[in-house]
Amino acid sequence: MKRPSEDVILAMEDVKVHFDMDEGLLKAVDGVDFVIKKGRTLGIVGESGCGKSVTTNAIFKILPKYGLISGNIWLYEKDGKELEEPINIAELNPTGDVIRSIRGGNISMIFQEPMKAFSPVHTIGNQIMETIMLHVEPDKKKAREICVEALRAVGISNPEQRVDEYPHQLSGGMRQRAMIAMALASKPSILIADEPTTALDVTIQAQVLDLINNLKHENNTSVIFITHDLGVIAEMSDDVAVMYLGKIVESCDVDTLFYNPQHPYTRALLKSIPTADKQHKGRFESIRGTVPYAMNLPVQCGFCDRCDEAIKGVCDKGYPPNVEIEPGHFVRCFKFADKGTEGK
Amino acid sequence: MSDKKKKSNANIDTVDSSSSYEVASQYKLMWWKFKKHKAAMIAVPVLIIMYLICMCCxxxxxxxxxxxxxxxxxxxxxxxxxxxxxxxxxxxxxxxxxxxxxxxxxxxxxxxxxxxxxxxxxxxxxxxxxxxxxxxxxxxxxxxxxxxxxxxxxxxxxxxxxxxxxxxDVFSRILSGGRISLSFCLVSVAFTVIIGLTLGGLSGYLGGVVDTIVQRAIDLIMSIPGIPMWMALAAALPSTMSNLKKYFLMSLIMSLIGWTGLARVTRGKLLSLREEDFVIAARMCGSSHMRVIFKHMLPSFLSYIIVSVTGSIPGTILGETTLSFLGLGLQAPTVSWGTLLQDCQTVDSMAATPWLMFPALFIIVSVLCFCFMGDGLRDAADPYK
Amino acid sequence: MENKYTNPIIEVKNLKKYFPITSGFFKKTVGYVKAVDNIDMYINEGETLALVGESGCGKTTLGRCILQAIKPTSGSVLFNNKENKQVELTTMPYSQLRDTRRDMQMIFQDPYASLDPRMTVLNIISEPLICHHLMGPAERREYVKELMVTVGLNPRHLERYPHAFSGGQRQRIGIARALATKPRFVVCDEAVAALDVSVQAQVLNLLMDLQEKMNLSYLFISHDLGVVSHISDRVGVMYVGHMVELADTVKLFARPMHPYTEALLSAKPVADPRNKSRRIMLEGDVANPAHLPSGCPFHPRCRYAKDICKEQLPEWRELEPGHYVACHCAQDLQLHGMRGYEK
Incomplete structure (x- = not known):
């Protein structure tokens, strides 16, 4: 697979993750394409159950046994060097050496619940050092120094003391910082942040978002930022992919998304967020109905039952094409089927 | 306004796809989940057959x-x-x-x-x-x-x-002993449930001093080593006592030691249920104390109790056998699986007449079956996950 | 704006709730978590008062104390009942309180935990009717069907169990239950926090429609300033058990008087990439309610803190008509409000 351009680190090609359940086939992710560019943040936004977390779990190859993954996930750079032959993560053995060296080394992840990500019986320092010793510095003493520095870098006061504390001794915000320190200790080229601030309070969330942004600029890390909060997306991301029912329905840069959204779902979503600058006591524009359960779905645009602009006989008769209506602006909707070149 | 109303009415889905899942009650969902547990589905009929046979031994x-x-x-x-x-x-x-x-x-x-x-x-x-x-x-x-x-x-x-x-005839004696052993564990568990539910319930519902006393008592009982305790209690039973009396007293002794686990579960579950949103919601609706307890707390609590009780049956069977084997529990001529095993206490008899060990096989099978059933029940206890 | 509603339905005076911290073998009380400390406020008939604050600030406890779901430690809650007489809720005997519950209800945050999974929708919604001995079974059934239509549920789903519904639909069941006895005051405890954005908007619209139709008063507890700015008439801001500011929504968002409010408003990410907010970063974490700092509980994180803030708890005062604040320096500060509100 040829590298599309110099700054692309990772490319997803028609990635599908299907879960083979007792009740039927659950298409959690159904044909996702995107690229991760160096030093840029891709925001993935969508409602619960749209498959945004499963997508990144596929990159990390942490799927349950009954999860079937197809398509290609190309990794073009490893340990800061360009690979002659890109690695297809989708085809790797989920317990093999290669994926283990990528996990935590080249790609790191921050989770929503920092308490669940840390083991309660080991100190913060030991857990961060484990990553460092595995990927960066095998010497224990030096690893500890790196660990202290990493904790200092994420703004934890008194890191020499904190390094020997257990997760429950830290507050929620501190724990999230410690997790970021762990994720970034091995200097990964890609950081996946899965709803990292959802469990935090607004003022703490502001601290953590700032921290992630600063660290990203310092290390030129690429970030995949998953969230359901469009406010956070606007703050954090350079490019945005809007997911609905396992598919990316619209992807473009962040400015276009907020000022020139095209897909009916994106537009409805933007209207329905309660922003403070809309005036007082107004009604909300809501999307009717609820997100359908992604099991045994009919062949139609996933949004057509809730869409005000659905065209009868078209939208409910097949999957809409992914169309590039402007350079870099993809929309998956029948309305634009003949308004641009069909993207991949 | 009328425009808005139309919109909110449009949210109602017009098709009523009323499948059985949507109108399935808790016990139906539990049964569906239980059916998925294969070992339990084998264990239950085996147990039923064993009980039937031993009842009409x-x-x-x-x-x-x-x-x-x-x-x-x-x-x-x-x-x-x-x-x-x-x-x-x-x-x-x-x-x-x-x-x-x-x-x-x-x-x-x-x-x-x-x-x-x-x-x-x-x-x-x-x-x-x-x-x-x-x-x-x-x-x-x-x-x-x-x-x-x-x-x-x-x-x-x-x-x-x-x-x-x-x-x-050993086989006939095993069936007859099964009647004692298999019913003994039910009687003993019944006593356990009565003591455990009452004390655990009081402890959880009243709290305060009662809670402290009950909890400390549980700590105390749990810290006493089991076998010496049984020995002491069994030794206190006069040897002239009739077999039937002895049977009930023995089961009472077993439950006097065994109630602690159930009491803990009861108390914990009560405490967590009391803070559960739907219980607070019921109180907010104006339900009386009795209604809250019996209509809302008890049903959600029952499944956990059933699981806990099933889990404690194997221990009781083994306890009775152990005691009788040691000659502390039921004694000949009463036939139970424990007293039957008394016959093969020496290596000699085990070598010469190994068939006297057959009661052990029945103990193993019944204990395993209860364990599997408990496993299946535990999986099914909370069908809403 | 203040004159629109004049008749207070709820009046809270010096309300306190301290949870004892016990330790040791005999569970001796070694301290108190001051979850709600000295709150004064009122809610007018037909208005929505929002409570905002971060997790652990005591807003949920306050809401439950007002409804007597939790017995407050001290203070008084006056409720204006149907006969237009003020009654004291904190000292009311249990049987009388049960009757009064017809007029005040609650909507919960978690639509999964707040519905008894063992009951059908019919039973859940008719529960308050049964408890108050209203209507016979047949009549009840018809009434529940009506209610289901009102909240946007299909009345044919009467016999279904909660597990057959999505989060938004469950929240509608919870709303129907709360409205069954035609209450006049409803506490919405983070009623939309667990829902997706698109569904959240549906439920908020429903709440607003119902308020208009039934002249409801809401105490709307939320951590989402965006939601609050839309739905509420007045907003109270809480910080570790203390009310720090309470004012008209527009006023509070445009010109807050408490430094914490300012920080809270600025911390909310704005869905506008061209206008990234200038945030005020608060140092450190929310104070631990078991070990409150001396003086103003906010002073360790406050960038305007003076010496007096470390020593004295600021007074709750009405600086402008209808604008209450608890800060020593409030009159000297020029604080920024939320963009879009500042003029």
Whole structure:
């Protein structure tokens, strides 16, 4: 697979993750394409159950046994060097050496619940050092120094003391910082942040978002930022992919998304967020109905039952094409089927 | 306004796809989940069959538990044949037994003679009272076909699992012992449930001083080593006591030690349920205390209690067997699986008459079945995950 | 704006709730978590008062104390009942309180935990009717169907169990239950926090429609300033058990008077990439309610803190008509409000 351009680190090609359940086939992710560019943040936004977390779990190859993954996930750079032959993560053995060296080394992840990500019986320092010793510095003493520095870098006061504390001794915000320190200790080229601030309070969330942004600029890390909060997306991301029912329905840069959204779902979503600058006591524009359960779905645009602009006989008769209506602006909707070149 | 209303009405889905899942109650969902647990689905029928057989043990056993065959002591299990020596099909039969004394060791054993004794279902045998009543009956589920006029206890014999040193049929004694052992655990668990639910419930619902006292008492009881405690309590029972009294007192003793776990579960569950949103919601609706407890808390709590209780049955079976084996619990002539195992306490008897270990097999099977059933119930207890 | 509603339905005076911290073998009380400390406020008939604050600030406890779901430690809650008489809820006997519950209800945050999974929708919604001995079974059934239509549920789903519904639909069931006895005051405890954005908007619209139709008063507890700015008439801001500011929504968002409010408003990410907010970063974490700092509980994180803030708890005062604040320096500060509100 040829590298599309110099700054692309990772490319997803028609990635599908299907879960083979007792009740039927659950298409959690159904044909996702995107690229991760160096030093840029891709925001993935969508409602619960749209498959945004499963997508990144596929990159990390942490799927349950009954999860079937197809398509290609190309990794073009490893340990800061360009690979002659890109690695297809989708085809790797989920317990093999290669994926283990990528996990935590080249790609790191921050989770929503920092308490669940840390083991309660080991100190913060030991857990961060484990990553460092595995990927960066095998010497224990030096690893500890790196660990202290990493904790200092994420703004934890008194890191020499904190390094020997257990997760429950830290507050929620501190724990999230410690997790970021762990994720970034091995200097990964890609950081996946899965709803990292959802469990935090607004003022703490502001601290953590700032921290992630600063660290990203310092290390030129690429970030995949998953969230359901469009406010956070606007703050954090350079490019945005809007997911609905396992598919990316619209992807473009962040400015276009907020000022020139095209897909009916994106537009409805933007209207329905309660922003403070809309005036007082107004009604909300809501999307009717609820997100359908992604099991045994009919062949139609996933949004057509809730869409005000659905065209009868078209939208409910097949999957809409992914169309590039402007350079870099993809929309998956029948309305634009003949308004641009069909993207991949 | 009318415009808005139209919009909110449009949210109602117009098709009513009322499948059974949507109107399934808690117990239905639990049953569906339980059915997925294969081991439990095998264990339950096995247990039901075991209980049925042991309940009617006189009918299902070929002999009576205390009936002695004086001429057949320490007999090995009899082999059942279908074809005779010449290869002719005769149906299930056994050969008659002849005593044989080893000329060197003088050890007595039995060898098969040429006499063919036919076996059959629903045969005439020793007389017994149906369910211990005065109603006499002499039909057994299976056994040897006695010739017309011959009394049972003669030389037409058949021992499925051998006999003990007094010439009593081991299989019949196992079934009869099962009646005691399998019912004992239910009686004991019933006592446990009464004590555990009451004390745990009081502790959780009242809180404060009562809670502290009960919790400390549980700590105390849990810290006492089990076997010496049982020994002390069992030793306190007078030896002249009737078997029935002893049976109930023993089960009471078991539950006096066993209630602590259940009390803890009850208290914990009550405390967490009290703070559960739907319970607060019920109080906010204006429900009375009684209604909150019985209509809202108890049903959600019941499934956990059932699981906890099923989980404690194997321990009780093993406890009773252990005590009886050590001679502290039920004593001969009462037949239970524990007292039956008393016969093979020496290496000698184990080597010479290994068939006396058959009760252990029944203990293992029943304990395993209860464990599997408990497993399945635990999986099914919370069907809303 | 203040004159629109004049008749207070709820009046809270000096309300306190301290949870004892126990430790040791005999569970001796070693301290108190001051979850709600000295709150004064009122809610007018037909208005929506929002409570905002971060997790652990005591807003949920306050809401439950007002409804007497939790017995407050001290203070008084006056409720204006149907006969237009003020009654004291904190000292009311249980049986009388049960009757009063007809007029005040609650909507919960978690639509999964707040519905008894063992009951059908019919039973859940008719629960308050049964408890108050209203209507016979047949009549009840019809009424529940009506209610289901009102909240946007299909009345044919009467016999279904909660597990057959999505989060938004469950929240509608919870709303129907709360409205069954035609209450006049409803506490919405993070009623939309667990829902997706698109569904959240549906439920908020429903709440607003119902308020208009039934002249409901809401105490709307939320951590989402965006939601609050839309739905509420007045907003109270809480910080570790203390009310720090309470004012008209527009006023509070445009010109807050408490430094914490300012920080809270600025911390909310704005869905506008061209206008990334200038955030005020608060140092450190929310104070631990078991070990409150001396003086103003906010002073360790406050960038305007003076010496007096470390020593004295600021007074709750009405600086402008209808604008209450608890800060020593409030009159000297020029604080920024939320963009879009500042003029």
């Amino acid at each position: 006189e009918f299902f056993a070929p002999a009576l538990p205390l009936e002695r065959y004086k001429d057949y002591k320490d007999t090995a299990p009899t082999r059942i044949h279908l074809w005779d020596d010449d290869g002719n099909f005769v149906g299930p039969f056994v050969y008659g037994l002849e005593r044989y004394t080893d000329p060197y060791t003088f050890r007595k054993s039995y060898v098969e003679s040429d006499q063919i004794i036919k076996l059959g279902f629903f045969v005439r045998g020793s007389e017994y009272g149906v369910f211990g009543s005065n109603l006499k009956w002499d039909v057994h589920f299976f056994g040897v076909k006695l010739p017309e006029g011959e009394e049972p206890g003669g030389h037409n014999v058949f021992f499925l699992m051998g006999t003990d040193s007094l010439g009593r």
